[in-house]
Amino acid sequence: MLNGTRIVEVEGLGPAPFAGMMLADLGADVIVVQRPGTDLAPGQPEKSILNRGKRSIVLDLKSEGDRAALLSLARSSDALIEGFRPGVMERLGLGPSDIHGFNPALVYGRMTGWGQDGPWANAAGHDMNYIGLSGALWHASPPGQPPVVPPTLVGDIGGGALYLVIGILAGLLKARTSGQGTVVDAAIYDGSANMMNLLMALAQTGGFVSRRGHSLLDGPHWSRTYFTADGGVMSVQCLEPKFYALFLRKLGLQDDPDFARQFDAALWPVLSARLEALFATRDRKAWEDLFQGSDACVAPVLTPEESETHPVNLARRAWRRDGGQLQAAPAPRFANAPDWTPPPIAGRGEHTAEILAELSTPRPASATSERQGQD
Numbered sequence: 001m002l003n004g005t006r007i008v009e010v011e012g013l014g015p016a017p018f019a020g021m022m023l024a025d026l027g028a029d030v031i032v033v034q035r036p037g038t039d040l041a042p043g044q045p046e047k048s049i050l051n052r053g054k055r056s057i058v059l060d061l062k063s064e065g066d067r068a069a070l071l072s073l074a075r076s077s078d079a080l081i082e083g084f085r086p087g088v089m090e091r092l093g094l095g096p097s098d099i100h101g102f103n104p105a106l107v108y109g110r111m112t113g114w115g116q117d118g119p120w121a122n123a124a125g126h127d128m129n130y131i132g133l134s135g136a137l138w139h140a141s142p143p144g145q146p147p148v149v150p151p152t153l154v155g156d157i158g159g160g161a162l163y164l165v166i167g168i169l170a171g172l173l174k175a176r177t178s179g180q181g182t183v184v185d186a187a188i189y190d191g192s193a194n195m196m197n198l199l200m201a202l203a204q205t206g207g208f209v210s211r212r213g214h215s216l217l218d219g220p221h222w223s224r225t226y227f228t229a230d231g232g233v234m235s236v237q238c239l240e241p242k243f244y245a246l247f248l249r250k251l252g253l254q255d256d257p258d259f260a261r262q263f264d265a266a267l268w269p270v271l272s273a274r275l276e277a278l279f280a281t282r283d284r285k286a287w288e289d290l291f292q293g294s295d296a297c298v299a300p301v302l303t304p305e306e307s308e309t310h311p312v313n314l315a316r317r318a319w320r321r322d323g324g325q326l327q328a329a330p331a332p333r334f335a336n337a338p339d340w341t342p343p344p345i346a347g348r349g350e351h352t353a354e355i356l357a358e359l360s361t362p363r364p365a366s367a368t369s370e371r372q373g374q375d
Contacts, residue, residue, distance in 0.1 A: 001334060002028040005172065008073050009054070009081040010061075011035055014152065015160030015188065016083030016111040017050040022165050024053035025330035031055050031355060033070060034348050047345040049327045057356070058349035061092050072359045074099045078175070079107040079168050086116045096183045106181045107171030111164050115187035127155035127188070134159070136192035139199075142224070143213035159192030214265060221271035222247065222262065225301060232284025233301035236275070247296040251278065
C-alpha cells in the first residue's frame with residue numbers, strides 16, 4: 001500500500017520503532033538510522049522484530065558529516081520519525097524547520113510521552129505514567145486493587161505508535177495534494193486520553209462512571225475473567241441481553257432469578273462470586289468445549305504461544321514463526337494481497353554502503369514532487 005514511499009526513522013525505543021515497523025509492513029521503504037556501537041538497551045534484542053523489512057544505516061548524529069548524510073536522506077524522503085525529548089533534534093540542526101527549508105513536503109513525525117509542549121514536556125516517563133495521568137489506566141483492575149494493564153499496549157502502542165502512524169498517513173495524503181508537509185506531535189498522553197472517548201460516550205448514557213467496578217464494562221459478573229480448575233483463565237463479556245441469555249443457558253442458570261437481573265449492580269459482586277466458584281469446577285478445556293462456536297461471548301485467555309496453535313490462528317495465521325522467532329503478521333489485511341512472509345530483520349548498519357551510494361543517485365520523482373511540478 002505504501003510502495004514508493006520512503007521514511008527515515010531515527011533509532012529510538014518503543015513506540016517510534018513500532019510505528020516504523022507498521023509502515024514497513026505496509027510497503028514503505030523505511031530506513032532506520034542507528035547509532036554507532038553495539039550497546040543495547042535493557043531487554044532489546046540485537047536483531048529486533050521491530051526492524052523487520054527495514055534497511056539500516058549507522059550514522060553518528062554528533063558528527064557533522066553524518067548529520068549531513070541524514071539531511072541528504074531527508075531531502076529524498078516523504079516522512080521522518082523521531083522519538084527524542086523536545087528540542088533534541090533542533091539542537092542537532094535536524095529539526096522540522098531545518099528540513100522543511102529544503103523539503104517542504106516532508107511529514108515530520110514526533111513521538112513523545114507528554115507532547116512537544118506543556119509543563120511536563122521534558123520530564124522522563126514511561127508507558128504507565130502517561131496513561132496514569134491521562135485517565136486511561138484508572139479502570140484497568142477490579143475495585144480494591146491497583147490498576148494493572150498489559151505492558152506497553154495501551155500507552156506505547158495504542159496511544160503512541162498507532163496515533164503516530166495515523167498522523168503520518170494523514171500528513172502524506174495532505175502532502176500529495178498540496179505539496180505541503182506537516183509536523184505530527186504524537187504524544188502517548190494525548191492518544192491514550194483520546195482512546196477513552198468510547199467510554200466517555202457511554203458516560204453520556206450512564207453506562208460509565210468514574211467509580212471503579214460500577215460501570216457496564218468493569219463491574220458486572222458478565223464482563224470479567226475467571227480462573228478454571230487447572231489455573232487457566234476464561235474471559236466473559238456478554239453485554240447484550242440475547243448473548244447473556246445464551247450464556248446462562250450454557251451454564252444451566254437460565255431459571256435462576258438472581259442471574260435474570262443482568263443489570264442490577266447491587267447483585268454484581270454476589271453473582272461474580274458464584275461464577276468464580278462455578279468456573280473453578282472444570283478445566284479450561286472443558287469450558288472451551290462448552291462455549292465453542294456459540295454467541296455467548298466467552299473465550300479462553302491464552303499466551304501468545306498458546307494462541308499460535310489455536311484453530312482461529314491456524315486459519316487466520318495472525319501469529320507466525322520464522323526461524324524459531326514468534327511474531328505477529330501485519331494488520332489490517334488488504335484484499336488481493338499476497339500471503340505475508342516475515343521479511344528479514346535488518347542488522348545494525350547492514351545497508352550503510354548501499355544507502356550512501358543511493359544518496360549520490362537522484363531518486364525518481366515521487367507522486368508528491370510530480371504534483372508540485374505540475375502546480
